[in-house]
Every structure is written in structure tokens, then in C-alpha cells.
Amino acid sequence: MPLMKSWVDSANTPDTDFPLNNLPYGAFLTASGEQHCGVAIGDMILDVTALEADGVIAVAGEDEVFAAGDWTAFMGLGAQIWADVRATLTALLAEGMADADGLSRYLVAQDGTQMRMPFTVSEYTDFYAGKHHATNVGTMFRGPENALPPNWLSIPIGYNGRASSVQVSGTDVRRPWGQLKAPDAEMPTFAPCKRFDIELEMGAIVGQPSDGPVTVAEADDMIFGYVLLNDWSARDIQAWEYQPLGPFQAKATATTISPWIVPKAALEPFRCDTPERERPLLEYLQAPGPMLYDIALEVGLAPEGQAETVISRTNYNEMYYSSAQQLAHHTTSGCPMLVGDLLGSGTISGPEKHQRGALLEITWGGKEPITLDTGETRSFVEDGDTLTLRGAAMGDGYRVGFGACAATVLPALDDPYKR
Ligand SMILES: O=C(O)/C=C/C(=O)CC(=O)CC(=O)O
Numbered sequence: 001m002p003l004m005k006s007w008v009d010s011a012n013t014p015d016t017d018f019p020l021n022n023l024p025y026g027a028f029l030t031a032s033g034e035q036h037c038g039v040a041i042g043d044m045i046l047d048v049t050a051l052e053a054d055g056v057i058a059v060a061g062e063d064e065v066f067a068a069g070d071w072t073a074f075m076g077l078g079a080q081i082w083a084d085v086r087a088t089l090t091a092l093l094a095e096g097m098a099d100a101d102g103l104s105r106y107l108v109a110q111d112g113t114q115m116r117m118p119f120t121v122s123e124y125t126d127f128y129a130g131k132h133h134a135t136n137v138g139t140m141f142r143g144p145e146n147a148l149p150p151n152w153l154s155i156p157i158g159y160n161g162r163a164s165s166v167q168v169s170g171t172d173v174r175r176p177w178g179q180l181k182a183p184d185a186e187m188p189t190f191a192p193c194k195r196f197d198i199e200l201e202m203g204a205i206v207g208q209p210s211d212g213p214v215t216v217a218e219a220d221d222m223i224f225g226y227v228l229l230n231d232w233s234a235r236d237i238q239a240w241e242y243q244p245l246g247p248f249q250a251k252a253t254a255t256t257i258s259p260w261i262v263p264k265a266a267l268e269p270f271r272c273d274t275p276e277r278e279r280p281l282l283e284y285l286q287a288p289g290p291m292l293y294d295i296a297l298e299v300g301l302a303p304e305g306q307a308e309t310v311i312s313r314t315n316y317n318e319m320y321y322s323s324a325q326q327l328a329h330h331t332t333s334g335c336p337m338l339v340g341d342l343l344g345s346g347t348i349s350g351p352e353k354h355q356r357g358a359l360l361e362i363t364w365g366g367k368e369p370i371t372l373d374t375g376e377t378r379s380f381v382e383d384g385d386t387l388t389l390r391g392a393a394m395g396d397g398y399r400v401g402f403g404a405c406a407a408t409v410l411p412a413l414d415d416p417y418k419r
């Protein structure tokens, strides 16, 4: 599919994340402090809440779908409404639109506009579907002979994370306190995390509910869109707490998502298959077609007040399970899935060191510190560091991007129990 031209000039450049082909959904604060729904177009935002309020657009049979200022109600209306509204907004922004002058008053510059959570997170489940990541972490945590657990090639393994600490890009993350125990120590201590880390992931957003087990194809239809996701991970807390039930507080401090939900429709031209199966999947997990996406990803680390170093470059197509397969598995127990459920893909790592999606892997547990372009070294995230995830599907002369998924780490509080 070629670049779709818009009357918004900044949408027609090859380096914008937001050409007309994209039209991702976000929530932003207006100049008067209201939260509105918007779609990104070039370096602007089209105010969808205002368009609806003024009667320029309407959702068939519905009132005030966008008045609440996030996309949750819209997601719940289903795939036909998603397609209809996308077509309407595309037509409004397409080159040659007669009333472009009239519509330009609904445009807001992205620069300087505060973004908010684009939807209400119902529940958050994080998966473990990167084979390179799982092998690396399993080797470090459990020894090379136990790198991949016996179930890994048959089950999209996941754990229930915290919806309450999912936050939008631009929100600072505070270094957590927790129970730490050195391997040779008798007792744990309660102290600030010393091995704070990131995890580069994709987040799939469930737009339609389920009632009983669904197929992979049905699961794919339920997915509304995707965001970038940083699963902040306290590795020293994780190492002490995770046996026998898996990660808990180590993963609960924060999960940062990019502010724009890229709709499935925008990613259609970039679908791809998951890698070769090493063990046949049970029938309910078999994908009827390409369910993964070719999305180039990178992670940047900028020390406080200094330039950024790109510390990883990889691709979402490295994943062993797609979000549709993860979602299908999530329903096998009969567990109902809800509008607004967020599924973390699992850390995305490629086979090479520069393609790893977490500092735990890049520095091999801190044993191989990296040197930044500034000359500083890093084993894990330090206070004041800003971590930025970026991603884009690369089209012919355009890119469908996600915007920045960024957060700065603040120092741990003084002892929270000595108030
Ligand atoms: O115990 C392990 O092998 C590691 C588990 C995790 O790091 C959990 C997680 O976030 C998995 C992922 O993001 O791929």
C-alpha cells in the first residue's frame, strides 16, 4: 500500500510516524484542560471529541461516544464501528478534502500537548513469548540446562500484572523499595532496588469481550490495536520473590505505554508469520494465517541532561507467539476477557546482543556493562535516566509509527516506613 496523502502537509513526509495510513487513537488535554479523544496526523492531533460535539462526525445509533475523552466506549462498539469511523476520519483528512480550511480549526499541535491514557485498562497480563529472551533469562536464573521450561514450546506463558500501575508515556517512574536477598546472605533486607531494568514489549489492547474459549482467528478479531510497552522490572526483587509463583512486586511499580493506539487496520500491510515451530502446537493455538507484525523497534537510554544512546534494535517479528495466540490461550479456562484488557507480548529480543530487549540480557546480569555514547557505563537503569522505546512498521516511502514510549527514573523515596 502506498502513502495516502493528506491535506495536513506534515503527514506526507517519509519520516513522520503518523501518515494518513496510520491514524492512531490517543487522549490529550485541550488548552482549557479538558481530556479529549484525538487521532494523530503528521505533527498534529485531530480533535475527535470536538468533531463529535459539533456534529461534524457521528457514530451510527450512538450519542457522545467520545465525550468521556478516551477510546474505551468506542472500542466496545465493535469492529464495524471501528471500520466506519476510521473511514470517516480518513476521508476528512484526505488530500483534496473540500472543507480542509473549516476542519483545520479542529487541529492541535502535538508539540507541547499533554497526552493522557488513551483507554481504561481493565486487566493487564504480561506474557513470556520471546524465545531469545526466555532462553537468556532462564539461563541466568536457572542455569543453561533449564533455559527453557518444558512447557514453553507448548504454552504462551503469562502472569497477571497490575492494571493500576500502567501509565502513559511521559509519566516518571520512581525506583521501588523491596525485599532483596544476596545469594550468600542469611536474611533479606528491605531496600531500594539496585538492579532496575526495562523490558521492550508490544501491548495488545482487547477491544471486544469474550465469553468462553475463542480461536486464534476470533482472538485476532477481538484485538483493537497495539501500543509500545515498557515492563519496568526490579531484577533483584524479582530474583528473590519469583519462586514459586513468578514475578510479583518486581513488575508492579510501573508499566509504561506509548500514547497512541495503532489500530490493527493500520498494521494489516505488515502482517507476518511467527517463526518455525520447534514442537507442533495444539490445534487451538494454531494460527490460520499471519498474526504477527514486522515492526522495527529500538530502545534509547539518555542519562540526565545528556544525549541518548540507542542500546537495542530488534523487531516484533522475533516473537514465538502472537498476541492473538496469547489471547486465545487466555480464554481456554473460560476466563472472560474484557474491553480494555492489555496483553504484554513479553520481552522482544533478537538473537544478537544488540537486539536484546532488557538490560538484564544486554549486560548479562550486570557482568558485561555497556558503554554509552557519553562514555558512561551502565549495567542497569540509574536515577535520572530516560528510557525511550520507539517502533514503526516500514512501508514504501512511509512508516506507521507508535510515537515515543518514554519515562524518566526518579530516585527511590526515603524509607517509606520511616515517616
Ligand atoms: O523467570 C523468568 O524466566 C523471567 C520472567 C520475566 O522476566 C517475566 C517477564 O516479564 C517475561 C517477559 O517480559 O518476557
Ligand SMILES: [Ca+2]
Residues within 6 Å of the ligand: 126, 127, 199, 201, 231, 344, 346, 347
Ligand atoms: Ca515483561
Ligand SMILES: [Mg+2]
Residues within 6 Å of the ligand: 126, 161, 230, 231, 232, 251, 252, 254, 255
Ligand atoms: Mg510490568
